[in-house]
Amino acid sequence: MPPTIKKVEFIGSFPDYSNAKIPHFPQIAFAGRSNVGKSSLINRLVGRKSIAKVSSTPGKTRLLNFFLINDRYLFVDLPGYGYAKASKRERNRWKPMVEAFLSGSDQLRGLIILVDGRRGIQPEEFELIEYAEHCQVTPAVVFTKADKLNQSQRAKIRNQYSNCLFFSSVTGEGKKELLNYVFELL
Ligand SMILES: Nc1nc2c(ncn2[C@@H]2O[C@H](COP(=O)(O)OP(=O)(O)O)[C@@H](O)[C@H]2O)c(=O)[nH]1
Numbered sequence: 001m002p003p004t005i006k007k008v009e010f011i012g013s014f015p016d017y018s019n020a021k022i023p024h025f026p027q028i029a030f031a032g033r034s035n036v037g038k039s040s041l042i043n044r045l046v047g048r049k050s051i052a053k054v055s056s057t058p059g060k061t062r063l064l065n066f067f068l069i070n071d072r073y074l075f076v077d078l079p080g081y082g083y084a085k086a087s088k089r090e091r092n093r094w095k096p097m098v099e100a101f102l103s104g105s106d107q108l109r110g111l112i113i114l115v116d117g118r119r120g121i122q123p124e125e126f127e128l129i130e131y132a133e134h135c136q137v138t139p140a141v142v143f144t145k146a147d148k149l150n151q152s153q154r155a156k157i158r159n160q161y162s163n164c165l166f167f168s169s170v171t172g173e174g175k176k177e178l179l180n181y182v183f184e185l186l
């Protein structure tokens, strides 16, 4: 039977994983450049229109956002990076915050790294993949905004990354596959 998300509850936004209010459940984290479509993907994945705020100001979400799924898993929306207008201080804060979470959480089962298919994987994403592996967290890359990709763009990505996943929050493409993948990790 395909996995379904029946219940979603926003737990809160925290700067780290040490907060007592965060229940101890297996976690899947979502990371990506600002504006990559992370909030839209989470909303689409859990079947809620705006549980993860689709921000009109990219880079606004600067904390770790925790969502309780089906009373037994946590989805963690990590802060976006690469926002051009972010202050230097903000930019410098992102890396230690995310790395502290990746290395410090004993509940993390996987890191989903979102990449805009039109931009491709950049140095920041390669670094994230390496850091996740270093922390024994399984990384996976999902190419977002698939509805904007033509056949040749898709073919190029497929040739480079044989088991890549395409996702569109507009058409719902890739939702089933990503849910299957996430529940396998959990
Ligand atoms: N065409 C298309 N646009 C998308 C998709 N996902 C997000 N967007 C748009 O991209 C912008 C950023 O989306 P958002 O989810 O806020 O990105 P975030 O900053 O990564 O959380 C918004 O204008 C969305 O409407 C998608 O799958 N297809």
Ligand SMILES: [Mg+2]
Binding pocket: 038, 039, 040, 053, 054, 055, 061, 080
């Ligand atoms: Mg967002």
